[in-house]
Amino acid sequence: MTRDKFINKLDRALISVPYEERKDIIQDFEEHFAMGENEGKSEEEIAESLGAPNQIAKEVLASYYLGKVEKSSSTGNVMRAVWAVIGLGFFNLVIVLAPFVAIAGFVLSGWIAGGAFIVSPLLFIINILLFPDSFNLIDMFASIALSGAGILLIIGMYYLTKLIRTVFIRYLNYNVRLVKGGMKA
Incomplete structure (x- = not known):
């Protein structure tokens, strides 16, 4: 060439x-x-x-997007970095995508559960408005307790999401170095 x-x-x-x-x-x-x-x-x-120029470009793109994630870890930057690292080879499809999907599912479910817990008093109030005879003091206190647990869960998920993002970015950087052959004994 x-x-x-x-x-x-x-x-x-x-x-x-x-x-x-x-x-x-x-x-x-x-x-x-x-x-x-x-x-x-x-x-x-x-x-x-x-x-090969295409392989060189894949490595450069992976490094470029990982650099962008380290500067500004928006969801879009993380997704572009994940796809760039996966693009380095078929091996990465399993090694990067599977953990990413599992971790993203865990984090998303934590945020959804926290949000659902927080709105439980609102659901209790709606239930009372629709069915006034169904008022139960235990249900009211349970919804208030769930709301407090939801607030704690959301706070915990905020810090856990930041930690997971940092660890996953390090994992992506490690993977890029491994694929490029930069892991020396």
Whole structure:
């Protein structure tokens, strides 16, 4: 593969990276070609030694999105980082997606349970308005207790979500380093 073909493929694969950062990445690979040519290598040999442009782009995208998550861990950034890491290989489909789905389900269920507990007094009031004869003091106190438990659960889920997000981002970074071959003994 020639220099121009390699650079064009890499540039197209990195289209989602902002122009300035993409320009820096492309410039780095241009320098690889220049250094290789100074050593007497052909463009094809240099391109082969660098690897496939699509695989390089996948690794760059994974690192880019993980960097974005570390700066601003919005849901969109986390999702893009997860998909970029999964895109590194089929192996990651199981190793990244399965834990992500399980953890996301656990966190979502905790938030839903907390919210449901908090609104239980409202449901008790609606029940009394619809069926005035069904008033029961135990039900009233149970709904108030559930509401308090819901508030505590929501507070706990806030801190647990932050912790899980941090740990999962570290796991994604570890996975990217592992796939890139950066794990040295």
